[in-house]
Each structure stands twice: as structure tokens, then as C-alpha cells.
Amino acid sequence: MSAFLALVSASFRREAHHRSQMMMRIVGTLIEILARISIWHAVYAGRGAVDGISIGQMIVYALIGGTLLSSWDATMIVRDIGTTIRTGAIGSSLLRPASYPMMLMAEQLGTRLFDWLFISVPVIVIMGLIYGLQPPASLPHCLLFIGYLAVSVVIVMLTAMLVGLFSFWVFDAHSLEWFMRGLLAVLSGGLVPIWFFPGGLAEVARALPFSWITYHPMAVYLGQHDLFWSVQHLLIGLGWVAALALAVVVVWSRACRQVVVQGG
Amino acid sequence: MAAIISAEGVGKVFQQRVSQPGILGAIRSFVAPVTRPVHAVADITFSIAAGEAVGYLGPNGAGKSTMIKMLTGILTPSVGEVTVLGRKPQQERVANARDIGVVFGQRTQLWWDLPLSDSFELHRRLYRVPDALFSKNRAALSDMMELTSFIERPVRHLSLGQRMRAEIAMALMHDPKILFLDEPTIGLDVVAKDVVRKFLSRINRERGTTIILTTHDLQDIEEICPRLIMVDEGRLLFDGTLPALRKSFGARRRLTLEFSGDPGEVRLVGARPSGGEGLLREFLLEDDGRSLVQLLAALEASSDVRDVRLHEPSIEEVIRTHYQSKGSAPAPVTGRPAVPA
Numbered sequence: 200m201s202a203f204l205a206l207v208s209a210s211f212r213r214e215a216h217h218r219s220q221m222m223m224r225i226v227g228t229l230i231e232i233l234a235r236i237s238i239w240h241a242v243y244a245g246r247g248a249v250d251g252i253s254i255g256q257m258i259v260y261a262l263i264g265g266t267l268l269s270s271w272d273a274t275m276i277v278r279d280i281g282t283t284i285r286t287g288a289i290g291s292s293l294l295r296p297a298s299y300p301m302m303l304m305a306e307q308l309g310t311r312l313f314d315w316l317f318i319s320v321p322v323i324v325i326m327g328l329i330y331g332l333q334p335p336a337s338l339p340h341c342l343l344f345i346g347y348l349a350v351s352v353v354i355v356m357l358t359a360m361l362v363g364l365f366s367f368w369v370f371d372a373h374s375l376e377w378f379m380r381g382l383l384a385v386l387s388g389g390l391v392p393i394w395f396f397p398g399g400l401a402e403v404a405r406a407l408p409f410s411w412i413t414y415h416p417m418a419v420y421l422g423q424h425d426l427f428w429s430v431q432h433l434l435i436g437l438g439w440v441a442a443l444a445l446a447v448v449v450v451w452s453r454a455c456r457q458v459v460v461q462g463g
Numbered sequence: 464m465a466a467i468i469s470a471e472g473v474g475k476v477f478q479q480r481v482s483q484p485g486i487l488g489a490i491r492s493f494v495a496p497v498t499r500p501v502h503a504v505a506d507i508t509f510s511i512a513a514g515e516a517v518g519y520l521g522p523n524g525a526g527k528s529t530m531i532k533m534l535t536g537i538l539t540p541s542v543g544e545v546t547v548l549g550r551k552p553q554q555e556r557v558a559n560a561r562d563i564g565v566v567f568g569q570r571t572q573l574w575w576d577l578p579l580s581d582s583f584e585l586h587r588r589l590y591r592v593p594d595a596l597f598s599k600n601r602a603a604l605s606d607m608m609e610l611t612s613f614i615e616r617p618v619r620h621l622s623l624g625q626r627m628r629a630e631i632a633m634a635l636m637h638d639p640k641i642l643f644l645d646e647p648t649i650g651l652d653v654v655a656k657d658v659v660r661k662f663l664s665r666i667n668r669e670r671g672t673t674i675i676l677t678t679h680d681l682q683d684i685e686e687i688c689p690r691l692i693m694v695d696e697g698r699l700l701f702d703g704t705l706p707a708l709r710k711s712f713g714a715r716r717r718l719t720l721e722f723s724g725d726p727g728e729v730r731l732v733g734a735r736p737s738g739g740e741g742l743l744r745e746f747l748l749e750d751d752g753r754s755l756v757q758l759l760a761a762l763e764a765s766s767d768v769r770d771v772r773l774h775e776p777s778i779e780e781v782i783r784t785h786y787q788s789k790g791s792a793p794a795p796v797t798g799r800p801a802v803p804a
Contacts, residue, residue, distance in 0.1 A: 205588035209574055209581060216576040216617070291572050293537045295589050296560035455553075456539065 202297055203305045210309030214317075221317055228266060228322045235261040236330060250394060252421075259333045260392055260417050262326050266319035268351050268413040270383035273359035276307055277376045280363030300360060300447050307356050336422020343429045347416035350436040354411050357443035358383070364447070367454040388414025394423075408439035466510035467641065467673060468534065473543035474697075475504040475529050503529040505697040506543070513640070516667045516674040518684035518691040520782075526697040527677035531645050534675070535565050548640060561590060564634030564672075568646035572630060573618040579629050580614050583636060590637035597636060604632040607662060624655030631659065635666065642666070644676040648683055660686040681779055693782075700785070712781045715747040718758065721770040730763040742769075 239257040243249060280303070283289040292299055323332065335341035362379045369375060384390045386409035393404045393414045404410055415436065419429045478498040483491055491497075504526040511517055521527050532538040533545050536552035536559050545552060552559040566572075573582040587597045605611050608628040613621055621629065627647065634642060647663070648656045664687045667674045676683060684691050684705070691708065693701040701708055718734065720726075722742045729736070733753070734746035748758070755773055762768070 202589045202591070205585050209577060209585050212581065213574060213576045288570065290532065290537050291567070291570055293556065294535060294560055294565045294572065296557045297589055298557070 203301060206302060206305035207309040207312070210306040211313045212309075214310055214313035224314075224318050225321055228318060229325065232262055232265050232322060232326055235265055236326070252392070252394065255331065255333045256421050257392075258330050259421065262323055262330075262332065263420065264389055264392075264413045264417050266322050267315060267348060268387075268389070268416055270355055270387045270389050270409075270412045272307070272311060272314075273355050273362075273383055274376055274380050276303075276356060276359035277363040277366075277379060279307075280360065281366045281373070281376070284366045300451050303360060304356060307359075308352070311352055311356075333421075335420050339426050340419055340422050340429065343426070343433060344416060344420045346433050347411070347419055347436065350433065350440060351412050351416050353440050354408055354436070354443065355383075357440065357447055358409070360447050361443065361450060364450045364454050383409055383412065386410065387412035388417070392417070394418075408436075408443065411436040411439060465512065467513045467548050468675070469510040469546045470530070470534075471508050471544050473504060473507045473530070473533065473540045473545055474502065475526070475533065475538060476541045477501045477503055502697050504533070504540075504694075507694065507697075507699045508543075509692055509699070509702055511673065511675065513673055514667070514671045515690060516664070516688045517676075518688035519675060519677040519694070520679065520681070520684060520691050521677075521694040521700075522679060524696075525694045527694065528645055529697075530694075531565075531643055531675070531677055535563060535643055536560065561637070562640050564637070564639035564642045566627075566630045566634045566642070566644045566647055568627070568644070568649040571618070571626065572633065573626065575619050576617055578615045578617055579610065579621070582618065582629075583614075583633060586633050586636050592637045596638065600636050600638065604635055607665070608632045608658075624651055624658075627651060627655065627659060628662075631662065635672070638670075639672065641673045641675065644674070646678055647676060648678065648680055656680075656682075663687050681782075709776055709781055710750050712785050715750065716776065717774040718746045718748055719772040719774070720744045720746070720762075720764075720768055722764065722766040723769045724766040726764040726766040728765075731758065732761050734758075 236258055239254065239261060243254045243257070247253060283292070289299075292302055295302065326332075335344055359379070362375050365375055386404050386407055388404065388410055389412065393401050393410055396404055405414070415432055418424060419432075424432070477500070479501045481497045481499050483489070483497065507530065519527050519530065529538065533540050534547055534552060536547075536556035539553045547559055548562055550559050573579065574585065583601060586592075592600070605614060608631065610625075610629055610632060613625055618626065618629070631644070631647065642663075644663070648659055651659065660683060663674060663676070666672050667687070674687065676687065678684065690704055691701070692699065693708070701711065703711075717737070718731075719739070720729070720743070722729075722744070725742070726744065729744045731746050733749045733751060737745045737747045739745045753761075755771065759768065759771070
């Protein structure tokens with residue numbers, strides 16, 4: 200555990216050294232969120248609510264769903280894993296006395312925490328001051344939301360690791376990256392909330408683990424479900440975490456036998 | 464002494480994709496890729512005892528790094544068996560990693576953007592080094608490798624020489640029983656090379672750390688490793704000491720004599736004239752262990768000797784001799800039994 204935390208903290212501090220990037224990323228995220236909010240303004244066209252969802256709720260959805268709960272990092276993780284495998288840098292990780300998926304998880308967690316603190320939070324504050332930020336439905340909903348947030352980040356990482364590990368078999372990770380990016384953008388509910396999906400697709404999307412990335416946490420935040428439902432689905436989310444973690448472990452142990460470190 | 468590292472009939476085959484010409488070829492190799500087996504390591508057997516320092520020598524592409532990767536648990540051998548400290552490194556990668564130290568000259572294990580001390584701290588936690596041992600090692604190694612002046616600087620600001628010293632120091636922080644180094648002196652200047660070599664042989668002597676290093680710099684071997692294993696194209700060519708290598712690959716000592724007057728015909732028993740004109744004469748000496756005094760006593764010449772030079776063949780020459788005769792591929796030569804009985 201000490202090693203895990205040390206890795207989290209090291210990758211956090213590493214991010215802090217890329218300060219010049221930080222400003223650009225804040226600006227980039229601001230523009231993206233602005234675009235999303237503008238789209239929802241256009242869609243609502245002055246109406247107070249669509250399907251029982253108010254414009255104020257949609258703005259929070261776009262703001263928090265596009266920052267804290269974004270599935271975007273998955274792409275970066277897949278790219279990172281692909282690069283380490285292609286260049287053989289994975290060898291350096293394998294020399295350390297720790298499980299590779301755990302090390303990967305720790306490093307990504309450090310990066311993610313840094314992004315939350317120094318990119319997501321400033322963006323939420325700035326946009327919140329402009330457009331107003333609707334608070335969580337209630338205190339229990341808020342506490343549950345924090346649980347959902349943790350489940351969201353872990354599901355993003357595990358999904359990305361699962362896809363990334365396929366780089367061991369498919370040497371070029373780019374194809375995988377595109378596939379996953381499209382899949383997650385739609386099925387996480389990050390682009391359009393699942394409650395606007397057509398019937399059948401909505402049912403499927405709600406059941407898949409990806410909806411725990413953006414959609415379910417935001418639905419809980421906005422108080423779309425009662426507390427019993429919210430707790431129940433938090434547990435289901437944890438179930439998905441366990442299932443994905445198991446999948447990563449299995450794929451990793453298969454990948455281990457496949458290791459072909461380049462060079463030498 | 465018991466072997467702590469052993470390789471028995473080890474081979475590693477990579478499947479390399481063969482690219483086919485033209486668009487049709489590209490499509491064909493996409494649908495059904497044609498692969499060609501590449502034997503990076505073939506049928507290698509050796510064993511290394513605790514406390515030895517062994518140079519693993521060979522030209523580029525000889526399979527040196529592949530062997531190191533198999534010994535450190537990154538790669539699994541295709542055939543045969545490697546054992547390190549009684550374990551199979553790939554199956555018990557984590558346990559193996561705790562007992563060994565590894566330095567890859569061309570790949571850093573330090574955290575690029577963070578101060579060097581952060582990498583050391585992370586290493587301490589990953590390897591679960593007890594605090595007392597860590598402070599002792601950190602102080603001793605920083606002192607020996609002169610890291611103190613830049614230990615708080617980010618790694619990316621360090622020179623290659625400083626970085627390599629830091630890499631080696633870090634690999635020793637957890638008191639590994641074995642230290643693997645893959646081309647540790649590559650790209651270093653003469654002074655830095657010298658520091659690294661002196662340090663490694665000191666570590667081997669004082670701490671009894673077993674050292675295995677790959678290199679194609681022969682001086683590394685001369686200064687650090689009494690024993691060397693030579694490979695080429697994945698195969699074992701030689702396993703033994705340096706003098707034994709010279710002997711078995713037939714590189715001779717060369718004697719240059721300078722005379723005060725025209726020596727006329729010069730004769731030396733057990734030596735072959737190999738050139739020289741005017742006042743100079745050169746001989747290639749049989750490997751019979753005669754001293755310089757004995758040689759001079761056996762000299763028959765009509766003039767006095769003014770100056771004498773004796774050249775020991777460098778490993779470079781020894782290996783060049785080998786490569787020049789490679790057409791007639793000799794069987795592996797062993798200067799000592801590969802597996803101690």
C-alpha cells in the first residue's frame with residue numbers, strides 16, 4: 200500500500216512539473232464546456248424543461264460530466280500503455296517488484312487527481328460563476344455522488360487498461376484507441392445523457408458498466424433517483440469494478456506470456 | 464560455490480513479420496501475416512556462482528539484451544531453463560525483482576521530471592527497504608558516486624554521466640544479491656566510464672555483489688570482469704577467463720625490437736618474423752609463457768637491441784581474429800566447464 204501511495208504521489212508531482220500545459224488545458228476545457236452548454240441552450244430554445252430535465256440541470260450535467268466524470272482520460276491511458284509496449288519501456292516497469300496493473304493504476308490515479316484539482320475544479324468554478332451551478336439534490340445524494348465519482352474513475356481506468364493491454368496482441372494501439380473513444384463517448388452518457396436515448400438503446404446503455412462513468416453519477420447528483428435506488432446502483436457499480444478488475448488481471452496474466460519486449 | 468544463476472540449453476525465438484512488396488503484398492500480409500522465426504538466443508548454457516563478475520560480450524544483435532531480459536524475468540525463454548537464485552524469473556517476477564538490481568544503459572528507471580531524491584524514495588517504498596538500511600545505503604552510495612551535488616535536481620537536467628551514476632546507485636539501494644547491467648557505459652565519456660568501472664569492481668569486491676554486465680566495450684570487461692562469456696548470433700562462443708580467450712582464439716603477443724645498427728638477419732626461436740625494416744623488427748610470439756628476459760636471451764642478432772616493446776593482444780584483436788575466421792565457424796570453445804560438476 201505504501202508503494203501504491205508513493206506511486207500516486209510521484210505521478211501527481213510529475214504532473215505539477217508540466218505547469219505550462221496546465222493553462223492551455225484549462226482554456227481548452229473551458230471552450231469545450233462552453234460549446235456543450237451552448238448546444239444545450241440551442242436544444243432547449245427557451246423551453247424550461249425537456250423530458251422533465253431543466254436547462255439548469257443540463258448545464259450542471261455538461262459541466263461536471265465534461266470534467267470530473269469525463270471518459271476522455273481513457274484515451275490517454277490506452278495511448279500510454281500502447282506506447283510503453285511498442286517502445287519496450289514496459290520492461291522498466293516489469294523490473295520493479297510490484298504488479299504491473301497496480302503500478303499502472305497508481306500512476307494514472309496520481310495524474311487524474313492532479314487534473315481534478317488543477318483543471319476540473321477551476322473550470323467548474325469559472326463556468327459556475329458565469330452560468331450558475333445547481334447544487335446536489337440533497338446531502339445524502341451528495342455523499343453518494345462522491346462514491347459514484349470514485350467508481351467512475353476506477354471504471355474509466357480499468358476499461359482503458361483492458362483495451363490498452365490488447366496492444367500486446369495488436370501491436371498498433373491506435374485502432375483500439377479510436378474504437379474505445381467512440382464507444383465511451385456514447386455509452387458513458389458523456390455526450391448526450393442516456394435519458395435522451397431512444398428506448399431500446401437507453402435500456403442497453405444503462406445496463407452496461409460505461410454508464411457508471413458519467414450518466415449514473417450525474418443522475419444521482421441531480422436527484423433523479425431516490426436514495427434506495429442510488430445505493431443499490433452504487434453497489435452494482437462496485438460489482439462492475441470487481442468484474443473489470445478481474446478481467447484486467449486475467450488479460451494481464453495472458454499478456455505476460457505474450458511479452459515481446461522490443462529492442463536488444 | 465553453488466551457482467546462483469544458471470542457464471540450461473536456453474533459446475529464444477521471436478516471430479518477425481516479413482513485409483511483402485506492393486499494395487497486394489500489404490493486403491496479403493494484413494490478412495495472413497507471414498512470419499519468420501528469428502533465433503535471438505540459441506542453446507546457451509552457463510552457470511554463475513555468487514560473487515562472480517561476468518562480462519557478457521558480443522557485437523550488436525548477438526542476443527545479449529535478450530539474455531539479460533530472460534534473467535530479469537521480462538522475457539520467457541522459448542526453450543531451456545533459466546534459474547536465478549533458485550527461482551524461475553518469469554514465473555516469480557516480483558520475488559526475483561526484489562533480490563536483483565538492474566540497470567539498462569539505454570533506458571532510464573529514474574523519474575524524468577522529479578528530483579533524483581524522489582526516485583530514490585520511490586525505490587525505497589517499492590522495494591520495501593528498511594529505513595536504517597536505506598539511509599545507510601543512500602549515504603554510502605551518494606558518497607561513492609558523488610551524487611550529493613545534484614541529488615535535488617530533476618533527472619532531466621542531469622548529464623548522461625551523472626544519470627548513469629544515479630541509475631547504478633539506485634539499483635543498489637535495496638542490497639541486491641545480483642546486479643545486472645545492460646551496456647552501463649554506453650555513450651559515456653572516458654572519465655565517466657572510468658568512474659563507473661572503478662565503482663562496479665569495488666562493489667563486487669567489497670559487497671560481494673554478483674555482477675553480470677553486457678557490453679561491447681572491451682575495456683569494461685578487462686577492468687571489471689575476470690570471467691567473460693562471448694556470444695554471437697545467439698550462440699555461445701566462449702566462456703572463460705581473458706587469458707584463456709587469448710589462447711583459444713589464437714591472438715599472439717607481438718614483440719617489436721629496435722636495434723642500434725643494421726641487425727641483418729634476426730632469428731628468435733619460437734617466434735615468427737612478421738615485418739619490420741631498417742632498424743625495426745617485429746615478431747609474433749608463441750603462447751609459451753616465456754618472459755621478456757628469456758626472449759631476449761634467445762635472440763640471435765648481429766647488433767645490440769636499443770628498445771623493446773611487447774604488445775599484449777587486446778580483446779578487440781582477439782575478437783577481430785575470430786570474426787575474420789568466422790567463415791569457418793568454429794565450435795564453441797570453453798575455457799572452463801560451463802556447468803561446474
